[in-house]
Amino acid sequence: MTGIRMVIGQELAAAQSGKTFEVINPATEQAHARVPEAGPEDVDRAVRAARRAFDSGPWRKMSPADRGLLMFRLADRIEAHREELARLDTEDMGKPYVHAKQHDVSSALAFLRFYAGFCDKIRGSQIPCGPDKHVYTIREPVGVVAGIVPWNFPLVIAMQKLAPALACGNTVVLKPAEQSPRSALALAELCLETGFPEGVVNAVSGGGETGAALAAHPLVDKISFTGSTEVGKKIMHAAADHIRKVTLELGGKTANIIFPDADLEAALASCLLTSCYNSGQICTTGSRLLLHPEIHDRFLDALLARLRTLKVGDPMEEDTKMGPLVSKEQYDRVTHYIEIGKQNNLRFYTGGFRAKPLDRGYYVDPLIFDHVPVDARVAQEEIFGPVISTIDFRDEDEAVAYANATSYGLATAIWTRDLSRAHRLAAAMQSGFVWVNCNHYWVAQIPYEGHRQSGLGADMGVEAVESYTRLKSTIVNLDPAPHPWAG
Ligand code: ADP
Numbered sequence: 001m002t003g004i005r006m007v008i009g010q011e012l013a014a015a016q017s018g019k020t021f022e023v024i025n026p027a028t029e030q031a032h033a034r035v036p037e038a039g040p041e042d043v044d045r046a047v048r049a050a051r052r053a054f055d056s057g058p059w060r061k062m063s064p065a066d067r068g069l070l071m072f073r074l075a076d077r078i079e080a081h082r083e084e085l086a087r088l089d090t091e092d093m094g095k096p097y098v099h100a101k102q103h104d105v106s107s108a109l110a111f112l113r114f115y116a117g118f119c120d121k122i123r124g125s126q127i128p129c130g131p132d133k134h135v136y137t138i139r140e141p142v143g144v145v146a147g148i149v150p151w152n153f154p155l156v157i158a159m160q161k162l163a164p165a166l167a168c169g170n171t172v173v174l175k176p177a178e179q180s181p182r183s184a185l186a187l188a189e190l191c192l193e194t195g196f197p198e199g200v201v202n203a204v205s206g207g208g209e210t211g212a213a214l215a216a217h218p219l220v221d222k223i224s225f226t227g228s229t230e231v232g233k234k235i236m237h238a239a240a241d242h243i244r245k246v247t248l249e250l251g252g253k254t255a256n257i258i259f260p261d262a263d264l265e266a267a268l269a270s271c272l273l274t275s276c277y278n279s280g281q282i283c284t285t286g287s288r289l290l291l292h293p294e295i296h297d298r299f300l301d302a303l304l305a306r307l308r309t310l311k312v313g314d315p316m317e318e319d320t321k322m323g324p325l326v327s328k329e330q331y332d333r334v335t336h337y338i339e340i341g342k343q344n345n346l347r348f349y350t351g352g353f354r355a356k357p358l359d360r361g362y363y364v365d366p367l368i369f370d371h372v373p374v375d376a377r378v379a380q381e382e383i384f385g386p387v388i389s390t391i392d393f394r395d396e397d398e399a400v401a402y403a404n405a406t407s408y409g410l411a412t413a414i415w416t417r418d419l420s421r422a423h424r425l426a427a428a429m430q431s432g433f434v435w436v437n438c439n440h441y442w443v444a445q446i447p448y449e450g451h452r453q454s455g456l457g458a459d460m461g462v463e464a465v466e467s468y469t470r471l472k473s474t475i476v477n478l479d480p481a482p483h484p485w486a487g
Contacts, residue, residue, distance in 0.1 A: 050219075115164050256270075
């Protein structure tokens with residue numbers, strides 16, 4: 001397993017043009033690997049390999065239980081390569097190695113095993129239409145699935161697309177992000193080693209142009225995309241040209257709402273997690289902290305005290321809580337938003353603790369803007385870094401209005417001991433996830449569907465089966481008499 005070759009059909013492939021690109025380690029700012037840069041001709045080869053595998057390969061003839069067994073075997077192989085896979089993601093995008101090893105690989109395995117168990121449980125239904133008709137539905141695989149993956153959870157999100165697609169009997173072309181391509185390439189290699197038939201799992205590396213070529217390819221039947229809302233719109237246009245299925249997991253601006261009756265200790269720990277885990281580079285990062293005036297000062301002081309002990313540093317060191325941001329581009333974006341907040345005269349506080357000076361790497365310390373107007377840019381736009389804005393609210397109505405006051409609708413967190421209030425607010429939130437007294441809880445069993453400009457369709461849960469299959473209704477006539485109109 002190398003993670004530096006593409007997988008096209010049975011082949012570990014270079015780009016036909018011979019082009020490669022460098023992968024930069026954001027902790028050192030140094031290139032540490034070169035991977036192929038797929039042109040349209042490589043994308044075409046990969047899609048055709050997936051097409052052939054779907055249309056005429058052994059995959060379609062394999063029993064669902066055997067498909068599941070292969071997926072379970074893949075899980076064992078991933079387990080055996082846990083440390084290497086974690087290292088690939090840490091080196092490529094800067095997340096702490098301990099988190100990659102313990103959380104990301106475990107999460108990917110949980111997805112894979114959840115859907116492996118699903119292969120032989122995907123059913124249609126029988127529809128009662130009277131004694132003269134026998135009517136049933138089946139769920140068929142859609143065909144070739146293009147999985148376009150971002151850099152924040154490279155292995156996990158690649159698996160989020162791969163596992164349900166395979167469980168439903170599809171073939172797949174993965175396109176990881178240019179910043180963090182190696183774990184998805186390695187994953188596709190592991191599929192080959194596990195014995196997946198030729199062409200069932202392919203992976204091509206490259207940037208936006210490679211992704212666009214894949215999204216536009218006429219032989220792709222479904223696109224599953226996770227990334228920015230801006231690119232999501234382009235993907236939807238590409239899908240429209242061929243009337244193909246699309247699943248979009250896009251941006252967010254999560255409100256983390258703390259009522260005075262909440263368990264403040266628990267809320268505090270969770271607030272730290274939701275603002276700084278993965279250096280705040282998560283679409284559900286609790287970037288808007290709604291604080292009731294009764295607890296504002298106390299909560300903020302305690303949060304700052306905790307933030308000031310949060311170790312920012314080398315992601316390979318075991319006690320590091322926050323590594324660098326993924327890239328120079330992301331560093332510029334986050335620091336640009338920090339400048340915007342400062343120019344708007346917002347009061348701010350910084351946290352983070354550096355055990356030693358960090359003279360290289362795209363590190364940004366956690367930062368809180370305080371008493372931010374709900375319509376300020378830093379409270380409206382997705383920053384994707386460890387930058388949070390506190391927003392004051394007086395009552396439930398204001399909490400709901402402010403939480404819903406962005407174009408996104410991904411997740412909301414509510415902290416209260418009043419269960420009736422929690423359910424009232426959960427119903428009023430315009431978001432796909434509502435966490436009550438927790439944050440960042442996503443597991444394979446729970447469908448994840450962004451509302452408004454945060455997405456379309458579900459990638460997880462039993463519901464993903466719907467988006468990776470299409471429905472066929474068969475109507476069998478049992479009545480030999482001709483139709484009255486014709487008779
Ligand atoms: P981010 O802003 O988090 O970098 P992007 O939406 O730019 O997210 O990228 C997410 C994924 O989409 C990456 O794999 C990237 O290469 C790919 N991508 C970028 N532009 C396009 C495009 N026009 N068509 C298809 N994929 C794209």
